[in-house]
Amino acid sequence: MPPNPKTIDVCVSVIEGTSEKKVPGVTELSSEKTATEYQVYPIRWLVLLVFVFYSASNALQWTQYTIIQDAIVKYYNVTSNQVYWTSLIYMITFILLIFPACWLLDKTNIRLCVIIGAFGTGLGAWLKVFSVPQDMFWLGFTGQTVSAVSQVFVLNIPPRLAAVWFGPDQVSSACSIGVFGNMMGVAMGFVLPPLLVRAAGTTEEIAADLQLMFHIYASYSSVLFVCILLFFKAAPPTPPSAAADFGSTLDSNFLLSLKKLMTNRNFILLLISYSINVGVFLAISTLLNEVILKHYPGAQLDAGRIGLVFVVSGMAGSVVCGVILDKTHRFKETTLALYVATIAGMLVFTFTLDCGYIGVVYLSNILLGFFMTAYLAVGYEFASEVTYPEPEGTTSGILNAVVQLFGIILTLAYERVLSAADDRWANLSAVGVLCAGAAVCAAITSDLRRQNAQNKIKEPLD
Template identity: 25%
Template sequence: MEDGAASSQTPAELSPALRKAGEFRVYRRRWFVLCVLCLLNCSNSVQWLTFAPVADQTAEDLQVSLDEVNWLSVVYMVVAIPISFITTWMLDTLGLRLTMILGSWLNMAGSALRVVGVLSYVPEWSMFPVVMAGQSLCALAQPLVIFSPTKLAALWFPEHQRATANMIASMSNPLGLLIANVFSPMIISNTNSLLTLLIIYATPAAVVCFLATVGIREGVPPTPPSASAETSSSEPFIQGIKLDFAGLCGALFIVFGVIGAGLLGLFVDKTKKFTEATKINMCLTSLTCSVFAVVSQMREQKALVCAVCALFGLFGFAIYPVAMELSVECSYPVGEATSAGLIFISGQIQSIIYIVLLQALTKRMAGSPISLCATGGDANLSWKVPVLVMAGLCCVGSCCFVIFFHTEYRRLHAEADAAADASAQTGSERTQR
């Protein structure tokens, strides 16, 4: 089957709601709902990556090892896998509003509990468990937030704005990662206080919770923005590098990723070439990952490493929102939350496997540690083999996707069929008059 081939679904097989292609209306408050979701997505990803850029300081303050600090990030992936199935049901059954409000409360409660965990009157032995409990609550919120952009775009935005809205909402997640990468080391270096860091990150979470609870009055607009929106609830279905430099690389990765996602989102909104854009970007991402595997082994090449990280983000992050829209197109009329959820669950499972696998492939380096921020021998590791394995996995995955993935754009075709059917019906009525 060719990419974007004509839909085999005849107008007679379309749902009555989809066949009714009358006048659709959009509402200005859709931008407020999008803004709240962006802030919530950004806040949740900040909670996720709070400790990774300052792992050594976190380990020292909480009296734990670096491996235990890593679990503050990994818990997001572990918790998200079972919760993702519930989230798809919630979005399709309970609606976007309740899902976003629940996500905002979980995110706020988790961030507040993390603050409690590092207060001076809390016993040292209980600090890490309390912080982990707060991190787990934030992790519970992640699927509720991550799955919402496709649903929001489908329910509130017209066909020519859906990919852009999805891109904006989705890219607020890596924006939060950027904030954590840049500001966590900055705050710790200036205050030397983990408590201050957590309070600063908890404040936006509380604000977003208020905005979501008070400001979002309805999950769907009074009238749909497009034909497919009427049936949207449809059928269910681095260690070894100085932290400042690592933070810079992470920041470049995310900044250029947001730029790439924005440009690619606008491109596919105009051209609807979801499959072609995804395949080309996956190939470029694999190529850049392979270059990174080589460049990262060179000494005194910081500028080159930064440039490759920027390109890696430019191509890699740009895939995310477009791939989410592509999943909705090829799985329609399955609900948007279901299609996005399955991709997210698969990604989380693979993330856990890759983190454990790549960590196991590291080797201890002889001599003094390269990291200037290391507090112990845990940071004295060589990542040469893991990076090469990662590049190989990227190349294999991209080749498989390019060769074997072919689909039709079911949602776009359904909308086109509905519009043609309505136009023919209108012409027939005028003829009869």
């Protein structure tokens, strides 16, 4: 027997001929006489919580090598570029595999996809446990690749999970919390390696530190895999909202969905603006260690902590924006405001980096992170709105695939400018790219199809 549901304020009676209003891009809702009471279930919070920690277990490994680049280069006798590729491999594998992953999510359910992703994340972490010998960097890179492949079963889940489990007044907040898990993993990935691995240690000390770090990551991933098998469910007994109910009745056609998405003007514009914003975030995150150490030699721990506050402030911004969206449904205004604030934060970071006071760098990263990182969750929800009723997993999958492509290009470009000139020119180049992204964002029309569908169902009650 399912848990006692908490009834939400959506009680719908759709009578044939009651409303003639069409929702743009949405097939006509059922014309049969029906009466449906939509419910949400308390277990949804457990499902979301398990996903948050699972997502963190994968994101934890993204910057595992790059944030301690100096120690990895010295211990394994590899180049800085080889270490950078441990981050870039996350982006490349996502681009190559996201469409098969979206197809699988579309044809099966979120539980199966999450189980596959959790298994791969754990397998990758355990391969690294055996990569501690100094001639085994290739095995560590293999483990990193396995974890990177598993990411395709993480990043496109939050909007789908939110739509399947949560009611219309909580769906944006739930999606933000789902993205929160990934950001929490990124944040811990910045701070844990510098704490666990002594960059200035002897070869034997670094070997012992790496062994400890790899075991901690592998054990955590294994515990999460067991929790997913026990507690993560595919869907509630009944749909949580009218929009979710209608979406679940549509025949799924993956190729047709792709065609519709690629001809949706608002989605294409959002795709570009979102990818620019997040691509700059990926570039800065990948090269943060090098940028900080250039101005503050020996500040390896500070580099990790600055990365931590950068992402944690974004986690707070993500949740705040999710609540704002649930209350106001002003998606375009929120995204544009975040973009403008991100540009301002990037300028502050650029011109305070060399001030000589590392505390100021902490503050500038808190400001930048709050707005830049918050856009990750807001972009997901805005995309779900302008593309409804297309599957959320497909929409977010395309978003993330293009993001990874932009991330690779912008990371390589940022690194090239950083090497040829200095960090100020690299950061100013990023500001220019963000300005272009803001202009694209301003051109998006606020066509909220999911909200229109929900309101259409409610009209007979008014």
